[in-house]
Amino acid sequence: MCGQASKVAHNLSLVAFIHPSSEQELENGSASASSKLSPLKTCQNLLRAYGSCKSEKLGLSVDQELLWEMIHQHQEWIYAKARRGFSSCTWELLSAAQAVAVYVLLRIKLGQNSRAFPNGDIALLYTLGAIFRRLQVEGTLDVSQHPQGDWKQWVFCESFVRVAAVYFTLNAVISMEIGLPCNSPLDWDTEGMLLPASKASWSAQSVDDWKRRTSTLSSYKQLKWKDLLASTSLEDCPVEEWRESSDEMGLLVTMAMTLRAQLLREAVQAGSIPSKKLSASCSR
Numbered sequence: 001m002c003g004q005a006s007k008v009a010h011n012l013s014l015v016a017f018i019h020p021s022s023e024q025e026l027e028n029g030s031a032s033a034s035s036k037l038s039p040l041k042t043c044q045n046l047l048r049a050y051g052s053c054k055s056e057k058l059g060l061s062v063d064q065e066l067l068w069e070m071i072h073q074h075q076e077w078i079y080a081k082a083r084r085g086f087s088s089c090t091w092e093l094l095s096a097a098q099a100v101a102v103y104v105l106l107r108i109k110l111g112q113n114s115r116a117f118p119n120g121d122i123a124l125l126y127t128l129g130a131i132f133r134r135l136q137v138e139g140t141l142d143v144s145q146h147p148q149g150d151w152k153q154w155v156f157c158e159s160f161v162r163v164a165a166v167y168f169t170l171n172a173v174i175s176m177e178i179g180l181p182c183n184s185p186l187d188w189d190t191e192g193m194l195l196p197a198s199k200a201s202w203s204a205q206s207v208d209d210w211k212r213r214t215s216t217l218s219s220y221k222q223l224k225w226k227d228l229l230a231s232t233s234l235e236d237c238p239v240e241e242w243r244e245s246s247d248e249m250g251l252l253v254t255m256a257m258t259l260r261a262q263l264l265r266e267a268v269q270a271g272s273i274p275s276k277k278l279s280a281s282c283s284r
Helices: 003-008 022-027 041-052 067-084 090-112 120-138 151-173 208-217 225-229 239-245 248-270 275-283
Strands: 052-054 057-063
Touching: 003 041, 003 067, 003 090, 022 041, 022 090, 022 151, 041 067, 041 090, 052 151, 067 120, 090 120, 120 151, 151 208, 151 248, 225 248, 239 248
Parallel strands: none
Antiparallel strands: 052 057
């Protein structure tokens, strides 16, 4: 997954949680777009200017202190904006979330905090959490189901679902190491998050293309992360069909929930979680 961050320096459309139309929507929705770069474009420029790219392998060296000095400054700017609220449009909020997600993955790739950004791991996760909480405060995003019939809103929602997949996967994998859980009462519940959409629908480049690609998919209820905890696929919960149609983001979520299921089983065996509570978590 850390390789996604390296792709940003080369082509944003290669990244699994960035849709090609997102930046265009930001330009269309912001009156000042012509006079400033989006958070994601700024992120890309920082990586190109201060990271050492290996174009033939899409590799990126991230151990440059100057790069992390610039990331630190950008993170502080994004955090301040998230606390106050982005005044231009909601697409800028999405762009900021995507940029911070890239920085989080770069931090994981680095393996430790840079001297130029000593508390980078905590600061970046706090910033991403602040963006999610801003969405809750403003009520600008309903993640309980994918929008139907409105491609732009579908792209907006699905983009945040995919950024959240990165954020919440960290909760299942590394958050205990830094003492910063992502699944707090102020954040969205991990198990209640939508699963990433199919590869076919995500790769659509226009509303007509989206309708054509999704028309061949079976209609089923909106699957959530908790559905992956179920021991068997129910008739109205075709998890296997979702797995077959998903892309690398789906694989990421599957791995995270497999780990979570293992941790839950170990907790039950240790007696810290009643078995009835585990069954309820898997079936509700």
